[in-house]
Amino acid sequence: MADLSTLWGALRYALRDLHQLAPKRSRDFLSVHAGAVTWNGGAVILPAGMDVGKSSLTAALVERGFGYLSDEVAAIDPMFDRVYPFPKRIWLDDEALAFFPGLGERLEDRRPLTAQVGQRFIRPEDLGGALGTASPVRWIVFPGTDRDGPPRLTPVGRAQAVERIAENAFNLYRYADRGVILLSRIAAEASILEVSGGTPPERAELLVEELAN
Amino acid sequence: MEQLSWAAEDAYLIDEVPLSVRATDAAFLDLVRPYLGPFRVPQPLEGFRRFSANVGEDRTWPGGKVTRGISTLYLGMLRVYRGRYRKEMAGRLLSLVRDMVTDGQNEFFRVRAGAVVVNGGAVLLPAPPGQHLAGLVALLVQGGAGYVADSMAKIDPVLRRVHGTPLPLMVDEEDFSLLRGIESPVVRARRDGRRSVVPPLPVSVEELGGRWADPAPLGWIALVSFRPGEETRLEPAGGADALFGFTEAVLNLHVWQDRALLFARDLLESMPVSRLVVGSLPEAADLLIQTAPSMVGEVTA
Numbered sequence: 357m358a359d360l361s362t363l364w365g366a367l368r369y370a371l372r373d374l375h376q377l378a379p380k381r382s383r384d385f386l387s388v389h390a391g392a393v394t395w396n397g398g399a400v401i402l403p404a405g406m407d408v409g410k411s412s413l414t415a416a417l418v419e420r421g422f423g424y425l426s427d428e429v430a431a432i433d434p435m436f437d438r439v440y441p442f443p444k445r446i447w448l449d450d451e452a453l454a455f456f457p458g459l460g461e462r463l464e465d466r467r468p469l470t471a472q473v474g475q476r477f478i479r480p481e482d483l484g485g486a487l488g489t490a491s492p493v494r495w496i497v498f499p500g501t502d503r504d505g506p507p508r509l510t511p512v513g514r515a516q517a518v519e520r521i522a523e524n525a526f527n528l529y530r531y532a533d534r535g536v537i538l539l540s541r542i543a544a545e546a547s548i549l550e551v552s553g554g555t556p557p558e559r560a561e562l563l564v565e566e567l568a569n
Numbered sequence: 570m571e572q573l574s575w576a577a578e579d580a581y582l583i584d585e586v587p588l589s590v591r592a593t594d595a596a597f598l599d600l601v602r603p604y605l606g607p608f609r610v611p612q613p614l615e616g617f618r619r620f621s622a623n624v625g626e627d628r629t630w631p632g633g634k635v636t637r638g639i640s641t642l643y644l645g646m647l648r649v650y651r652g653r654y655r656k657e658m659a660g661r662l663l664s665l666v667r668d669m670v671t672d673g674q675n676e677f678f679r680v681r682a683g684a685v686v687v688n689g690g691a692v693l694l695p696a697p698p699g700q701h702l703a704g705l706v707a708l709l710v711q712g713g714a715g716y717v718a719d720s721m722a723k724i725d726p727v728l729r730r731v732h733g734t735p736l737p738l739m740v741d742e743e744d745f746s747l748l749r750g751i752e753s754p755v756v757r758a759r760r761d762g763r764r765s766v767v768p769p770l771p772v773s774v775e776e777l778g779g780r781w782a783d784p785a786p787l788g789w790i791a792l793v794s795f796r797p798g799e800e801t802r803l804e805p806a807g808g809a810d811a812l813f814g815f816t817e818a819v820l821n822l823h824v825w826q827d828r829a830l831l832f833a834r835d836l837l838e839s840m841p842v843s844r845l846v847v848g849s850l851p852e853a854a855d856l857l858i859q860t861a862p863s864m865v866g867e868v869t870a
Contacts, residue, residue, distance in 0.1 A: 383675040384824050434676075435726040435825070435832045530676045534727040 364474065375444055379429045379526040385440065386535050389524040390430035391499075392439050394423035395567055398494025399439040401430040403524045408499050409556060412452040415483055416560035419456065423488020424480035434531065434538050437545070438490045445477035455556050459483070493542045495567065496521070499559070500552030507554025507562045514543045573623055580613040581605050584670045584734070587614035590662065594624035597640075600659040604737045604771050605666070618669065620644055620662055624655065650768070656754060660739065660770040667721070667736050677723035677732065678832060679820040683793075684722040684731045685714035690788020690865035691731035692857065693722060694845070695818035701795050701850060703769060704744030707777055708854035711749055714861070715782025716774045721820070726832065730784040738777075739769035747850055751776060787836065788865030790815065791845040791857065801852040803860060806844040811837050814844075 360366050379387030391402035391414035400422070404410050411427040418424045425431075426442035433440055445465070453460050453476055465477040480486055496517055512520075518539045522528055528535045549566070551559045578591035579598050583605070590605075592598050602609075613619070625638025642650035642658050650661040671679065682695040683706035692714070696702045703719035710716045718733035719740075725732060745753040754770055774781055792806055792814045806814070815833050816822065822829050841864045847853040 383673070384828075433828060435678075435828050531727065534725055538727045 368475070375428055376526070379431070379442070382431070382527060383530055384434075385431040386434055386528065386531055386538055387442075387526040388430040388432060388521055389428070389526060390521075391417075391427050392425035392430040392442075393417045394425060394488030394491045395495075397491060399425065399430075399488070399491040400495040400497060400563070400567070401439060401493055401521075402497050402499055403430065403521045404499045405524060408501055409452075409503075409559075410499055411446050411448055412455060412556035413499050413551075413559055415446050415448060415452075415456065415478060416556040417563065418446075418480050418485035419483040419557075420560055420564055421485065423491075424485055425488050425491075429526070432493070432538065432542065433490065434534075436492075437538070437542055438492050440490045441487055443480075443487055445479055446483075447475045448478060449475050452556070456483070493546050496543065496546045496548045497563065498548075498550040500550050502552040503554070505553040507551060507558045509549045509551055509562060509566055512548045512550050514540070514548065517543045517548045573621075575621075578613075579605075580610050580617065581608040581666075582610045582614055583608045583666065583736070584674070586666075586670045587617035588620065588666065588669065589613040589617050590620045590622065592622040592624055594622075597622045597624045597655055597659070600655060601662060604663055604773060607735070618645060620665075622658060622662070625653065654754075654767075656770060657768055661768045663737060663771045664739055664768060667734060667739070670736070671721055671723070671734055674723060675821050675824045676726075677821075678726055678825060678829065680722050680724060680815075681720060681818045681820055682722040683709075683719055684717035684733060685709045686717060686782035686785045687714050687858075687861040688788070688865050689785060691717060691782075691785040692861050692865065693724075693731060693787060693790045694793050695790065695815055696720075696793040696795070697817065699795065700741045701744060701847070702793065703738050703740045704747060705793070705847065705850050705853055707738050707740055707744070707748055707772060708850055709857060710738075710774060710777045710779035712854055712858040714779075714858065715785075716777075716779055717782050717785070724787070724836075725784065728786070729836070730786050732784040735781075737771040737773045740772050741769050742767045744850060745770070745772075748772070748777065750778065787840055789841050789843070789861060790837065791843045793845045793847060795847045797848060799846055799848040801848040801856060802846050803856060804844045804846065806842045807837070811842050811844075 388403055391410040393400050402410050414427040427446040429442040431440040431442045463476055463482055521539050573593055575591045576593055576595040577598055578589055580589045590601055621643040623641045625640040627638050628636045637653035640658050650658045680695055682693050683702050684691050684693050706719045717731055719738040723732040742754055745751055819829055
């Protein structure tokens with residue numbers, strides 16, 4: 357439940373609501389709840405629900421040179437199957453911020469209104485990165501909830517991937533069966549993995565190695 | 570308006586758009602029901618928009634002369650029709666319903682175009698704003714083509730199929746005389762001899778003796794120019810001229826922006842494109858019906 361008893365609680369609720377309203381209302385993109393970055397001309401999407409670690413993994417990838425598209429919405433263009441930027445600021449809480457030494461001090465996100473906020477708002481340039489451009493999906497990586505043990509990658513089947521992306525779509529109902537066909541087309545052209553274990557930076561390092569191969 | 574006595578109210582849900590129509594004379598609702606009947610719901614749904622028709626009473630004078638009463642149609646509080654012809658008022662209502670239903674459908678690439686299906690492939694007829702496109706489509710339907718859209722076609726960007734809207738064709742009054750078995754509406758002349766501007770009137774596919782077609786893959790694009798009196802002909806089209814003509818007909822360019830141009834170019838490069846000069850509607854319909862099978866080929870889904 358949203359905590360509306362404080363100014364920050366209300367602000368956080370409003371921002372989250374706005375960020376979800378846009379992809380739900382959007383009709384010219386199939387919007388998926390996912391982090392998204394670019395790498396060597398292709399897009400990596402990280403579909404997952406809330407509080408799985410999309411934002412921290414996205415930030416760790418941007419810190420390693422990936423182009424930033426979004427930490428919340430993969431906006432898939434149904435005409436050409438490319439992912440477009442939805443470049444809101446990356447939201448990290450203090451726990452996640454601890455994975456990025458020195459980042460908290462570098463940020464310029466504190467304003468009188470947000471002085472008490474529990475979360476920080478991060479631009480790609482704060483991470484030494486930059487915005488990416490619209491790119492075809494080459495990799496689909498599901499961030500797993502299992503954080504125990506070292507980071508590891510496991511392959512995911514196409515049918516299962518389509519189902520899992522569909523579960524995280526904001527506006528699949530607009531596209532109905534055509535949306536499922538679009539997701540199938542994307543899955544057919546992508547490498548599909550699940551990443552589990554490890555911290556966000558460790559997961560990102562593993563992905564850098566995997567994508568370099 | 571609330572002081573009026575409403576005889577009845579019908580509620581509808583069409584492609585997620587809830588609306589209702591109430592009238593001071595239930596006979597007006599009978600004019601609308603044949604076209605919207607399949608979308609009726611028991612009661613108005615949340616967020617519905619309401620049409621209110623204050624139907625004028627006709628008066629018969631001694632000697633038998635009839636003066637038609639003035640009817641007024643409102644959408645919410647906005648007056649959208651005032652005149653003496655109920656069928657005209659129904660036409661205005663149905664035109665507005667179609668706009669309401671299609672305006673927000675930006676998950677499609679919307680084109681101001683007629684569309685019919687021949688041999689399983691869609692023939693798309695983009696045209697500039699104006700009259701006669703629905704009349705041409707109605708003639709094509711009577712000529713055996715499957716009906717998709719009379720003046721607003723939707724192209725699905727995922728599968729590139731052409732979709733229509735399940736509403737009647739809205740045909741211009743002066744084209745009714747070209748349609749077999751359809752009664753021409755009253756043509757009103759003003760005292761100066763010119764015709765009045767009349768909203769298009771509804772004609773269902775069933776009234777035309779035709780058939781609805783399912784969404785179909787695009788097979789042929791014919792850019793339509795109406796030039797009454799000129800020779801009706803098909804000319805090859807392509808390049809920047811065709812791209813310009815086609816994008817001019819795109820209704821939601823502002824939504825798709827740069828992607829729209831790439832998509833339009835892709836479409837034009839992947840199928841035959843012609844320019845249809847329409848000197849006469851029946852000749853144009855005959856020419857399209859004869860030519861379409863060879864242009865479309867045998868399209869499979």
